[in-house]
Amino acid sequence: MIETQVDRFLRNCWYVAGWEDEVPAEGLFERTLLNESVLFYRASGGRVVALENRCCHRGAPLHLGRREGDCVRCLYHGLMFNPEGRCVEIPGQDHIPASACVRTYPVVAKDELLWIWMGDPALADESKIIRFWWHTDPAWRKKREYLHYQAPYTLIVDNLLDFSHLTYVHSNTIGTPSNATTRAQVEPIEGGLRVTRRYHNDQIQANRRSIATFDGPADRWQIYDWYAPSFLSLYTGSAPAGTGAHEGHLVPEAMQYRHCSVQTPETASTTHYWFSHAANFGLETSEVIDVVFDGVLRAFKEDKTIIEAQQQALLKGRPFQTVGIGHDGALVQARRLIQRQLDEEDRAVQSAAQATPAAAASRRIALVPAK
Amino acid sequence: MIETQVDRFLRNCWYVAGWEDEVPAEGLFERTLLNESVLFYRASGGRVVALENRCCHRGAPLHLGRREGDCVRCLYHGLMFNPEGRCVEIPGQDHIPASACVRTYPVVAKDELLWIWMGDPALADESKIIRFWWHTDPAWRKKREYLHYQAPYTLIVDNLLDFSHLTYVHSNTIGTPSNATTRAQVEPIEGGLRVTRRYHNDQIQANRRSIATFDGPADRWQIYDWYAPSFLSLYTGSAPAGTGAHEGHLVPEAMQYRHCSVQTPETASTTHYWFSHAANFGLETSEVIDVVFDGVLRAFKEDKTIIEAQQQALLKGRPFQTVGIGHDGALVQARRLIQRQLDEEDRAVQSAAQATPAAAASRRIALVPAK
Amino acid sequence: MIETQVDRFLRNCWYVAGWEDEVPAEGLFERTLLNESVLFYRASGGRVVALENRCCHRGAPLHLGRREGDCVRCLYHGLMFNPEGRCVEIPGQDHIPASACVRTYPVVAKDELLWIWMGDPALADESKIIRFWWHTDPAWRKKREYLHYQAPYTLIVDNLLDFSHLTYVHSNTIGTPSNATTRAQVEPIEGGLRVTRRYHNDQIQANRRSIATFDGPADRWQIYDWYAPSFLSLYTGSAPAGTGAHEGHLVPEAMQYRHCSVQTPETASTTHYWFSHAANFGLETSEVIDVVFDGVLRAFKEDKTIIEAQQQALLKGRPFQTVGIGHDGALVQARRLIQRQLDEEDRAVQSAAQATPAAAASRRIALVPAK
Ligand code: FES
Ligand code: FES
Numbered sequence A, B, C: 001m002i003e004t005q006v007d008r009f010l011r012n013c014w015y016v017a018g019w020e021d022e023v024p025a026e027g028l029f030e031r032t033l034l035n036e037s038v039l040f041y042r043a044s045g046g047r048v049v050a051l052e053n054r055c056c057h058r059g060a061p062l063h064l065g066r067r068e069g070d071c072v073r074c075l076y077h078g079l080m081f082n083p084e085g086r087c088v089e090i091p092g093q094d095h096i097p098a099s100a101c102v103r104t105y106p107v108v109a110k111d112e113l114l115w116i117w118m119g120d121p122a123l124a125d126e127s128k129i130i131r132f133w134w135h136t137d138p139a140w141r142k143k144r145e146y147l148h149y150q151a152p153y154t155l156i157v158d159n160l161l162d163f164s165h166l167t168y169v170h171s172n173t174i175g176t177p178s179n180a181t182t183r184a185q186v187e188p189i190e191g192g193l194r195v196t197r198r199y200h201n202d203q204i205q206a207n208r209r210s211i212a213t214f215d216g217p218a219d220r221w222q223i224y225d226w227y228a229p230s231f232l233s234l235y236t237g238s239a240p241a242g243t244g245a246h247e248g249h250l251v252p253e254a255m256q257y258r259h260c261s262v263q264t265p266e267t268a269s270t271t272h273y274w275f276s277h278a279a280n281f282g283l284e285t286s287e288v289i290d291v292v293f294d295g296v297l298r299a300f301k302e303d304k305t306i307i308e309a310q311q312q313a314l315l316k317g318r319p320f321q322t323v324g325i326g327h328d329g330a331l332v333q334a335r336r337l338i339q340r341q342l343d344e345e346d347r348a349v350q351s352a353a354q355a356t357p358a359a360a361a362s363r364r365i366a367l368v369p370a371k
């Protein structure tokens, strides 16, 4: 089944909320994630705070409010909330009920990305954040971008896990004829899949020839680790054919790239998409990464065009029955993995309910998806 | 519960349909009220007629039709209706079936407002119209305006019944710090609530200082009578502190204002909002009322911003649970009053159904809200 | 009942998909018909092919794909389909499953129109296509146009079958006062209705007087054959009064017109509308048809205005109960005819299911309307 609308989101995982520097030093920043509006701001020392962007009094959005110290005051009737989401002032009264609070979300800044945990806060484990370490490593030079999609995140996952589309969607940018004919090797990794494609004696993408470190045929590789629900860490590159790249030996002319693609559902049918691309050669100027990134960006816009058109096509006409092909291997496994994790979250909520009803109740609140 | 959508409207009450002078001397005027499109025009002598704006033949809107004497002709197939809603001509045939009619609504022009009764016509009692007599009293000078809201009328009622928001929403216009800390006195009146706030030794709103009749501290008052479902008649003013205003004695420098705010649901989630503000001093020129009204209008736009944002915030995310505060007293009572009147309308329909089935059936038609 | 939304379309009939010359010699052309997106292109020899515009792999629209010979390749992952809708290439694999295909629709070009059959292909009988032979007859000179309607096709059928509206909607274009007072004669024909109106000693439409072949009073006629669900073939004209036109004798000054109006549902609530108007006199220059067509086009835009307003009026307010009038005769019969044909299609599917379950299953697929 291909959904045009995602009804259930994985909750107990870290999502990207944006680039870390999108949250201003002062002021309030709003973004909708998993169908919830979230308020971000920096408390003392620059620490980012993430609160439910809906005052518990009458529901006014807090991002139209005002900072007062580390707190934010709702500018409807003046309730004030601290960075832990507790109401600390109600104008005209002394007593503040315990229920007067807004949800707070664990957030972590790492590798220039801002990560948020929208599930059970007790399970938020910083060590599970997917790393994109080269974002801050001086041995790599990168560029980054953002796209907003009118499609559910699952259609983007499908796209990322079948590189056969490169030949057709990206024939003028990053694709080569060999993409569609090279069957990928797919293997499970912790929390995801590794998809490996190796091309022997192949050609460099046309639009990258100007910045290539060598002429002639190339051995190329694409190794990408995908993690549920929607993280892609790609290692790709090329070396002069026959110099041992596929056997683990990289000559100095070898060109290596690392790529980060992350999606976070905005709503059931729209998606945030952040990505970056880095090279480890030609670091002195921006020439290499400009050329490479230009192709990547154009390719990603080509993807956006076809995926949003796919979404529209699926919304119309008779019920759609997909016909599987060989290249679907990775995407089918990815869908299964997401489903398995969704089922696990359900089971966790249920078994907690049997063990300690009260704790489970609060956990359930944290896990119940928005209607 | 805070609704983002109102499914049931009070029917047996007078609503404002617009300023009386909005209905042109000639020509046809359309406005949607309580989710019904209504046609207004002036019959002989200027009397305003209000008809269901949907021809009983095939549903074409009558406001695209043509006046012929006191009648209106549908310009689709030519049926003609008189001011009582009866079809008086069907082209090509002599017989006119009794069912060939459109609803007609009782309308009354009063205090520059046009009032309409959209419930059981037999219950329409002109004496129940809320009066805003100062609209036409030469001892008062007023200005008036209209706003269209992308929010249900209930969110506006909430706003009007909790003046603590003045301090926060209107800090630059009509609010003072004292609004949020002064608890209002709330008492029931016939069909509504009276909310009284008295401020002792307080300050005049900053933006009104230029037109003030006196300097120094002021005793201020806000007395507003709210009537279900959505009428506000406000009497407010200020006098030099200690001159007896709160005890009923007004010195000549006392500045008095009267304000009218009425809402009529347009649809389940949009609202018409008419209001006026009047002063009883500085009547010779428009200076005083210009200054005062400018602040009121800016304040009302501030309200619109926060209320429409609240509506959007309530529409998104998990189900919303409101947390009550002390200042909610009046709005909670108002919501209960509206609910009680809705329940009464239901009971009236049911008991009528038991007494005289036929009469009840027609009454039910008049009362059943649109789907 | 007047629907603002059509839930079931007649399937076993020919619909117009467009002007035949809208499908380019090269390239791909998309149009939504009966809520399905259809891809059109010309295979060898100019023959038009119509395919379901949704790749069977993951649903990408094929009109964003690429022609390769007589085939079309999906530019997502590269599946290629032949004009029969069969997948003939899946990149990276040899085996092509039998299920890898898209629907194909019978199409026929006739009378400058492109006709499509969206029901059971086994029943597509070219001889049942409604003919508009004068489109290509040199004895007639025509102009043609297209309108897109924000209303279900049924509201347009209603309009076309009650010419009493000409007097009111088209008082400044093609209507005359006599339209509304002349009762039409309605008789059944194969698959439709014939509506005949004859006007004796009447006047020519004001806007056609400049091109009239005679002065003075006219005998006029309108004979239109309507076929379910939405085809109108109109023969109309006028001759000097008393020269025998109504008895079958046409003097040389007689002015004859032929008109074609066809609607195809785009979605449940939007409609494609193609029409043409032809005259058989003044053929040397475009003057006559320019004058006549100008009036027709303006009239059709007047219809569009009132019908789209009717649709909006029906969508709002209480449930609508139509009141019938005498002029409704033809439209009521037309609605019944459509309903009868819909019921027949249902019965055919059911009885096929009892006879040969397997064949019926595939037929059912062909007939089941989109959800
Ligand atoms: S809605 Fe925030 S204080 Fe009332
Ligand atoms: S819809 Fe008004 S006359 Fe037909």
Ligand code: FES
Pocket (backbone or CB within 6 Å): C055, C056, C057, C058, C059, C060, C074, C075, C076, C077, C078, C079
């Ligand atoms: S969607 Fe067409 S080839 Fe994949």
